[in-house]
Amino acid sequence: MSVPNRKRLNIAVIGGDGTGPEVVAEGVKVLRAVTHLEGITFSWKEFDYGGERYLKTGEVLPPGALDELAAYDAILLGAIGHPDVAPGILERGLLLAMRFHFDQYINLRPVKLFPGVETPLKDKGPDDIDFVVVRENTEDLYAGVGGFLKKGTPDEVASQTAVYTRKGTERCIRWAFEYTRKRNRRKRLTLVAKTNVLTYGHDLWWRTFQEVAREYPDVETDYNHVDACCMWMIKNPEYYDVIVTTNMFGDIITDLAGILQGGMGVAAGGNINPEPGGVSMFEPMGGSAPKYTGKHVINPIATISAAAMLLEHTGFPEAGARVMKAIQVVTGTKMKSQAAGKMGYSTQEVGDLVVDAL
Ligand code: IPM
Numbered sequence: 001m002s003v004p005n006r007k008r009l010n011i012a013v014i015g016g017d018g019t020g021p022e023v024v025a026e027g028v029k030v031l032r033a034v035t036h037l038e039g040i041t042f043s044w045k046e047f048d049y050g051g052e053r054y055l056k057t058g059e060v061l062p063p064g065a066l067d068e069l070a071a072y073d074a075i076l077l078g079a080i081g082h083p084d085v086a087p088g089i090l091e092r093g094l095l096l097a098m099r100f101h102f103d104q105y106i107n108l109r110p111v112k113l114f115p116g117v118e119t120p121l122k123d124k125g126p127d128d129i130d131f132v133v134v135r136e137n138t139e140d141l142y143a144g145v146g147g148f149l150k151k152g153t154p155d156e157v158a159s160q161t162a163v164y165t166r167k168g169t170e171r172c173i174r175w176a177f178e179y180t181r182k183r184n185r186r187k188r189l190t191l192v193a194k195t196n197v198l199t200y201g202h203d204l205w206w207r208t209f210q211e212v213a214r215e216y217p218d219v220e221t222d223y224n225h226v227d228a229c230c231m232w233m234i235k236n237p238e239y240y241d242v243i244v245t246t247n248m249f250g251d252i253i254t255d256l257a258g259i260l261q262g263g264m265g266v267a268a269g270g271n272i273n274p275e276p277g278g279v280s281m282f283e284p285m286g287g288s289a290p291k292y293t294g295k296h297v298i299n300p301i302a303t304i305s306a307a308a309m310l311l312e313h314t315g316f317p318e319a320g321a322r323v324m325k326a327i328q329v330v331t332g333t334k335m336k337s338q339a340a341g342k343m344g345y346s347t348q349e350v351g352d353l354v355v356d357a358l
């Protein structure tokens with residue numbers, strides 16, 4: 001008897017650089033365990049893309065690599081970044097290449113303080129720090145539009161152009177409204193931008209936001225300039241429910257937000273193509289932390305949360321919720337800290353604890 005398609009999950013796993021493979025191994029361990037418990041047939045294939053391979057072969061992604069990845073239900077990525085590779089090569093050649101090729105136009109970054117996790121904010125707890133940033137993921141300064149004039153001369157000119165399209169803006173904003181409605185917490189969506197300075201691009205965002213808002217009368221809307229958002233996020237994080245923002249600002253504010261939820265050992269993100277058949281990619285937000293490579297001290301919780309998001313967005317929300325619950329048991333009752341080397345357990349032991357808590 002054949003297993004119905006919806007009970008099958010086949011993913012591509014890219015460990016990447018530094019400690020990426022170590023954390024991804026724990027993500028896969030938890031996925032194996034939870035899919036077994038939920039009666040889902042799970043398979044995965046590992047790909048060795050990253051700095052080491054680039055240094056050996058001179059190419060970041062071999063020809064046909066993106067087409068091959070397209071055959072999987074989703075991608076789990078560890079980290080990229082290699083001390084011997086110049087900045088931009090792996091970022092543009094691998095991470096941004098996947099985001100753009102698969103049109104993963106939503107970068108979803110939940111900011112949730114788990115029980116037992118320390119936040120640098122005084123007098124704030126898990127009830128106060130529980131919001132989500134919806135970051136546009138294919139446009140803005142990341143589009144790669146720009147160039148040099150008279151490079152290397154005293155008259156050099158460099159330009160880097162932020163690109164915003166109506167289509168790209170609207171699909172992101174509409175998705176954020178839908179998400180806010182479904183999340184059903186405070187039902188408040190805050191647009192974060194800089195309309196007082198970016199009077200073209202962010203005017204397009206502002207107008208689009210107002211127009212789409214009319215279709216969602218049940219969702220309260222608000223607007224923050226990005227600089228003010230950085231203040232409010234520290235002072236009153238409980239105000240936020242869902243934030244929708246542009247690619248570059250989303251990059252910056254989610255590092256700030258990541259620290260509020262316990263740091264890069266905990267923060268995870270999804271690069272989502274929400275269209276039918278879209279291939280999404282899930283990753284811990286932290287980098288490759290080369291100095292910790294092979295020491296088994298890095299925190300896999302962010303990657304395990306990314307795995308939970310992967311389940312949720314590939315049609316297995318119960319399995320995803322089960323992983324999220326297990327994570328909170330482990331942070332709340334077992335781990336001493338979320339910082340690398342201070343967890344009270346090794347990377348593998350934290351993975352085992354999550355499996356036990358499933
Ligand atoms: C992130 C990272 C990437 C980004 C880098 C590595 C290109 O900082 O996912 O937030 O800027 O989007």
Ligand code: MN
Nearest residue numbers: 251252254255
């Ligand atoms: Mn970033």
